[in-house]
Amino acid sequence: MLTQAGIIEALLAFIALPDATEAEFEAMALKLFAWQFRNNEPYKRFALQRGRTPLTVKRWRDIPAVPITAFKDLTLSCTPPEDATHVFMTSGTTQGVRGHSYHPTLDVWKRSMLTNFRKRFMRGRERIRMGILFPDETALPNSSLAHYLGLARRECGTPDSQVFIGANGLDLDRLLPVLAEAETSGEPYALLGASYSFVPLMDALEQQGRRFILPEGSLILDTGGFKGQSRELTPDEFYDGLEAAFGVPRASCINMYGMTELSSQFYDDGNAVSQPVKSGPHWVRSRVVDPLTGIDLPEGRRGVLVHHDLAHFNSVSAILTEDAGEIVPGGFKLFGRVDGEASKGCSVAVAEFLAAARG
Numbered sequence: 001m002l003t004q005a006g007i008i009e010a011l012l013a014f015i016a017l018p019d020a021t022e023a024e025f026e027a028m029a030l031k032l033f034a035w036q037f038r039n040n041e042p043y044k045r046f047a048l049q050r051g052r053t054p055l056t057v058k059r060w061r062d063i064p065a066v067p068i069t070a071f072k073d074l075t076l077s078c079t080p081p082e083d084a085t086h087v088f089m090t091s092g093t094t095q096g097v098r099g100h101s102y103h104p105t106l107d108v109w110k111r112s113m114l115t116n117f118r119k120r121f122m123r124g125r126e127r128i129r130m131g132i133l134f135p136d137e138t139a140l141p142n143s144s145l146a147h148y149l150g151l152a153r154r155e156c157g158t159p160d161s162q163v164f165i166g167a168n169g170l171d172l173d174r175l176l177p178v179l180a181e182a183e184t185s186g187e188p189y190a191l192l193g194a195s196y197s198f199v200p201l202m203d204a205l206e207q208q209g210r211r212f213i214l215p216e217g218s219l220i221l222d223t224g225g226f227k228g229q230s231r232e233l234t235p236d237e238f239y240d241g242l243e244a245a246f247g248v249p250r251a252s253c254i255n256m257y258g259m260t261e262l263s264s265q266f267y268d269d270g271n272a273v274s275q276p277v278k279s280g281p282h283w284v285r286s287r288v289v290d291p292l293t294g295i296d297l298p299e300g301r302r303g304v305l306v307h308h309d310l311a312h313f314n315s316v317s318a319i320l321t322e323d324a325g326e327i328v329p330g331g332f333k334l335f336g337r338v339d340g341e342a343s344k345g346c347s348v349a350v351a352e353f354l355a356a357a358r359g
Helices: 004-016 022-039 041-049 068-072 107-122 144-156 172-185 195-208 235-246 340-357
Strands: 086-089 100-103 129-133 189-194 219-223 253-257 284-289 303-309 318-328 331-337
Touching (some): 004 107, 022 041, 107 253, 129 195, 172 189, 189 195
8 A cells, every 4th residue: 555655756756757658647546546645635525536546446437526616615635635735726716715735745746847847947047037927935835826837937947037926016117127137148137937927017118119139049928817907918918918028938937827726737839720639748638628528629629728747746637727728739728718518517527516515
């Protein structure tokens, strides 16, 4: 019987592999499902209600997925919540309730983030000078994004990398001189932050009649969309605006898709075209399903995304999102939040999960 230490050791070794076959992923996923079934009581009750146990589940695709909003209603942790070293909380609220993700250690979370970030964003560089457009972990200790960007800055940024958002918001007085200096330095520069953080920066540059041409090899990473915190832009408006404001080609403007309820992230290879293909690392698999039946939909058919993230070991590794997508060669395409019948299906899935998990 695997212990928590054994699970962590196995996952760190799995993430360290250069890649994983379908059979290797499946073996690790089934081992993790057995661990979560044994130690996460609400999840166990739900799985039993579905007739899914470690004895009956033979494929990773059959591991029952938990609706993402259930994290707002239940404590989904394999270890006592009070033993968590870190608790990440969702930014969105439902009647004032925020989803919680409990981590008894961040060792796996950090290994997952850095391994994937170095491959998908750093593009072979050891370090790059960074400007961070999001508060740090001191300001937002329960934000997984704050920890993500802080880890990126410390491990992959040069010593002069800085955070440009604080208690008073975006610090243009510090940021604009840095961008001007970076423009003439000849050294690539990277801007990273929440998508909505870039909008007031672009607006300020437009009002001042300014733009920058950052050196070749510069990068931009955005994540999270706008969430009502800035004016809405279409993807083309947003990435055209970034290219115009900073001189960074759309192909070097990378979107990261992640969530508090997972421990790994998804990336595209740039936004030269709208709705680029996103994909995860070898310890993550994604499906598109009918939310009512949970049945996989064929490639190219739009449905609801399910992610199986082995790095999210202390909770549940299979998450039914509320994001519309379709499987395509090389990964999936993301189409925003579901609506219509798919949205109703997600609501039914949540109700069914809560009824089963509460017994």
